[in-house]
Amino acid sequence: xxxxxxxxxxxxxxxxxxxxxxxxxxxxxxxxxxxxxxxxxxxxxxxxxxxxxxxxxxxxxxxxxxx
Numbered sequence: 260x261x262x263x264x265x266x267x268x269x270x271x272x273x274x275x276x277x278x279x280x281x282x283x284x285x286x287x288x289x290x291x292x293x294x295x296x297x298x299x300x301x302x303x304x305x306x307x308x309x310x311x312x313x314x315x316x317x318x319x320x321x322x323x324x325x326x
Contacts, residue, residue: 279325290317 272278283289290313297309 282324282326285316285319285322285324287317287320290320 293309293313293316297306297313300306300309
């Protein structure tokens, strides 16, 4: 009787891929949440940061944020 060989994760996943943790999907609602944070921000610097983030994320709606 032949011994069964276990399949290892490293045998299946290509070497050039990395493992990441998915945080959330970028949706139009999420971009609007960040835009609302920008409107409520007290400092001008935070407002600019939030607006830059919202603009960048708006170009990637439907994709995923990962760690």
